[in-house]
Amino acid sequence: MSKEFTILYFASARDAINISSEIISIPATSSSLSLQDLTNLLNNRHENLVKILENSMFAINMQYVDKDDESIMVKPGDEVAIIPPVSGG
């Protein structure tokens, strides 16, 4: 079975890396990723995201998740959204 999940980047996250979505494989050694693992993984992939991720909201399958909740795991097939605040108007 494929161990992939999808990431959607919005607003400044998308602008920083010029990617609106990508499919990422969960490392072979594990079956799921904690949100901290996810953050580390994304920071390694995209240097420009580091600062943006710190202040972004995460959602899994269109549902808000608390970044501090260590029990939340990203599983194969999930769709993760990175949502930085937009403050202009």
Add this chain to the structure above:
Amino acid sequence: MASQTDKNDYDTLLELYSKLKDENEQLKNRVKELENQLICSQSLTNVNSKPIHVHSNLDVKSETTKLRNNNTLSLEEYLRYGRQLILPGFGISGQLKLKNKSILIVGAGGLGAPAAIYLAAAGVGKLGIIDYDSVESSNLQRQIIHNESRTVIDATDNVATRYLLNDACVLTGKPLVSGSALRMDGQLTVYNYRGGPCYRCLFPKPPPPESILNCDDGGVLGVVTGVIGCLQALQAIKIAADMNDDGTSHSLLIFSANSNPLFRSIKLRSKKPDCVICSDHPTITTLQDYVQFCGSGALDKSPSVKLLGDDERIDPKSYYALRTKCIPHVLVDVREPVQFDICNLPGSLNIPLNELPRKVDLIQQSLPSTAAPVYIICRRGNDSQLAVQTLKKVLQGEIKDVVGGLYRWAKDVDREFPIY
């Protein structure tokens, strides 16, 4: 016979008089309404100069008591609001609720202006519009805390004011209809409403100032702010008229004009149990210094910075003199290509600021001689200073930035050069 005719004439005249009196009354009301609308639109065009306070539909001070006890519609209102009156779930009770409610719009720009138009057209009893461009935020705090509006619309353009409005609404128990837009993206959320989260629940830490892009530097498509502003009006109407949507689900609506689907809705949870302001045990109980908290002012324009000494800079007129004397040099324009394409100085080399460290060799290749000076220009003279700092680490020789950028160039040297 004669007296009978007189009586008939008298009755006819009386009837006519009564009709004319009614008509006169209606016309007077109409004139009053149109005058109010005119005041509203005139003030809307002046948002840049002074703080404005616009109250449409009803004059606040004299009509406040009337506003509170108004349980009827005028004949004209039946006609004007007919199409929304016949909406199931809205109806006459919804209209009367709107008529008796007040809504405060903070920010009269791309979001606030369309929101104001639709709220006024829907018949909201009292509409307040505040727009501050360069007025201290302490004033704004007082305004919001003492405002009697039941719903607040956040149509502002900067992070500091967003945290301020959030806290003011939590502290006074008012729902906050928050909208934002930048480039091709928008967000819409109702905070502090029916047990839902507040802005701080979702975004506890303000982003670092250097990472914030405002509409002035990042751009925005007018229709994107229009879409979000209209949606803010919609949510405010639903709240004011107590229309029952699925009140149990709180959501953040994301609008991305360039993606498919255009809209995505993120389901939010209820308020954060340890939120610093809206939880049961808040650590913030009064308004704060938001400029300090966010590290940035209540502005949507980047303030001018001075990072370099005067000997590391050249003013536009001196640079112009140097160009006319054909002194060999390289001019590097560090704006993004999309801005470089709008207008640029002949002969300038476009290397965006974030690509500069990787492309130093391009500058070296362009140097007419190793001793030739390098000048850096940008839109307003902020990024050019950062660029000089970056280049000085890797390049020898004279490296200066053009003070005030192309903006000052247009003012001091070439009046025909576009300012955008």
